[in-house]
Amino acid sequence: MIFGSDWWEVGVGPVLPENERTRHRRLRAQGSRERSDLDAILAAGFVCHVGVVVDGTPLVVPTVYGCDGETLYFHGSVASRSLVAGGQDEVCVTVTHVDGLVLARSLFEHGVNYRSAMIFGVPRPVTEPEEKLEGLRVLSEHSVPGQWDYARLPNKKELAATALLALSLEEASVKIRVGPPDDGDGPDAALGLWAGVLPLRTTWGELEPDPVLPEDVEAPDHLARRQNTPL
Amino acid sequence: MIFGSDWWEVGVGPVLPENERTRHRRLRAQGSRERSDLDAILAAGFVCHVGVVVDGTPLVVPTVYGCDGETLYFHGSVASRSLVAGGQDEVCVTVTHVDGLVLARSLFEHGVNYRSAMIFGVPRPVTEPEEKLEGLRVLSEHSVPGQWDYARLPNKKELAATALLALSLEEASVKIRVGPPDDGDGPDAALGLWAGVLPLRTTWGELEPDPVLPEDVEAPDHLARRQNTPL
Numbered sequence: 001m002i003f004g005s006d007w008w009e010v011g012v013g014p015v016l017p018e019n020e021r022t023r024h025r026r027l028r029a030q031g032s033r034e035r036s037d038l039d040a041i042l043a044a045g046f047v048c049h050v051g052v053v054v055d056g057t058p059l060v061v062p063t064v065y066g067c068d069g070e071t072l073y074f075h076g077s078v079a080s081r082s083l084v085a086g087g088q089d090e091v092c093v094t095v096t097h098v099d100g101l102v103l104a105r106s107l108f109e110h111g112v113n114y115r116s117a118m119i120f121g122v123p124r125p126v127t128e129p130e131e132k133l134e135g136l137r138v139l140s141e142h143s144v145p146g147q148w149d150y151a152r153l154p155n156k157k158e159l160a161a162t163a164l165l166a167l168s169l170e171e172a173s174v175k176i177r178v179g180p181p182d183d184g185d186g187p188d189a190a191l192g193l194w195a196g197v198l199p200l201r202t203t204w205g206e207l208e209p210d211p212v213l214p215e216d217v218e219a220p221d222h223l224a225r226r227q228n229t230p231l
Numbered sequence: 232m233i234f235g236s237d238w239w240e241v242g243v244g245p246v247l248p249e250n251e252r253t254r255h256r257r258l259r260a261q262g263s264r265e266r267s268d269l270d271a272i273l274a275a276g277f278v279c280h281v282g283v284v285v286d287g288t289p290l291v292v293p294t295v296y297g298c299d300g301e302t303l304y305f306h307g308s309v310a311s312r313s314l315v316a317g318g319q320d321e322v323c324v325t326v327t328h329v330d331g332l333v334l335a336r337s338l339f340e341h342g343v344n345y346r347s348a349m350i351f352g353v354p355r356p357v358t359e360p361e362e363k364l365e366g367l368r369v370l371s372e373h374s375v376p377g378q379w380d381y382a383r384l385p386n387k388k389e390l391a392a393t394a395l396l397a398l399s400l401e402e403a404s405v406k407i408r409v410g411p412p413d414d415g416d417g418p419d420a421a422l423g424l425w426a427g428v429l430p431l432r433t434t435w436g437e438l439e440p441d442p443v444l445p446e447d448v449e450a451p452d453h454l455a456r457r458q459n460t461p462l
């Protein structure tokens with residue numbers, strides 16, 4: 001499956017020799033150097049997978065991120081040595097959107113349509129109080145726009161209990177695959193099999209009030225209008 | 232946000248002292264030792280994030296996986312030194328399902344409902360031809376059930392070009408959060424703010440035929456009936 005194989009080739013092996021067919025395939029699954037592609041991928045979600053090395057072995061942790069166009073913010077627990085110390089250990093932050101299954105005529109050509117970004121670097125602990133509050137605002141507004149002005153702001157104790165990390169977007173890698181299967185112009189087209197894409201869609205559902213909430217408390221507009229919309 | 236903070240505490244820091252409130256919170260975001268929880272999480276998706284260490288730094292690669300209850304299979308490119316060599320380097324495979332935003336009365340108590348699993352270990356390259364074909368069948372049938380008997384099977388050349396890795400499910404960690412926000416019984420309930428959950432739903436869309444496909448080729452039943460169903 002292309003989805004898996006392509007990524008392994010990113011910077012960790014020899015460049016494969018290219019012929020017309022692999023060039024054609026490469027054009028469907030494209031690396032991108034466009035900053036706008038990176039921005040779009042980051043804007044389209046709010047969960048990333050952060051890779052760290054702990055005692056020589058990898059750990060991949062899902063977490064929420066926020067982005068202001070220059071910096072990616074995410075939480076590092078005050079209890080985590082490898083992250084809070086900061087300034088030492090490199091991370092890899094991966095953001096992935098799976099867009100559909102690519103159903104080819106051969107199993108070998110099956111794959112996935114996706115948009116993904118990897119950001120590398122050493123995250124910086126954000127400790128200066130004003131910067132930290134602003135970073136938390138970016139983090140919050142990225143996933144739940146409007147909540148920063150609605151819900152109760154963090155107090156001093158909560159701020160102290162929150163470790164915020166900042167990662168520059170300088171070193172990033174983007175890969176995107178769109179479109180139908182790659183084998184429509186090859187010998188397998190003669191097999192007469194169906195081929196195409198089964199898209200995957202992610203949407204917000206309907207608000208579920210906290211059961212202990214009094215009945216007369218209405219959901220604010222910025223939350224209500226998010227219902228039944230695409231992620 | 233709980234989503235980020237909780238995970239950092241997994242095995243990488245001191246255990247926080249517990250009071251009634253944190254115990255209550257811990258019960259909503261639960262680690263699980265139930266094998267059935269792990270199986271359910273793996274069954275519910277087909278994309279994982281694989282963490283590897285390359286030259287001392289982490290790399291987090293999204294890829295497709297398949298699982299037969301005992302073993303998790305995924306691709307490692309023949310061009311990837313760190314993965315194909317196998318037998319040396321530990322990986323962390325993380326499978327995450329994001330189920331919704333937890334909208335609390337305070338920003339500090341905001342979080343995410345999720346199901347996630349981390350599987351650790353050294354992946355084994357699957358080289359014996361019969362086992363490799365069976366592993367690829369598991370991988371394929373996990374994400375696209377029915378395709379193995381429909382699309383063209385891999386030939387010898389394609390099998391040789393595919394690196395398949397097997398990871399035992401022995402060493403796994405599961406974490407799940409469900410339910411409303413944690414601050415309904417605290418002082419912030421007096422603020423009169425709305426609180427609850429905004430669920431996130433992932434569904435398959437409608438099949439998109441390859442544009443070069445002749446019009447009289449119909450999608451097989453096992454694909455057609457997947458349309459508009461939940462992931």
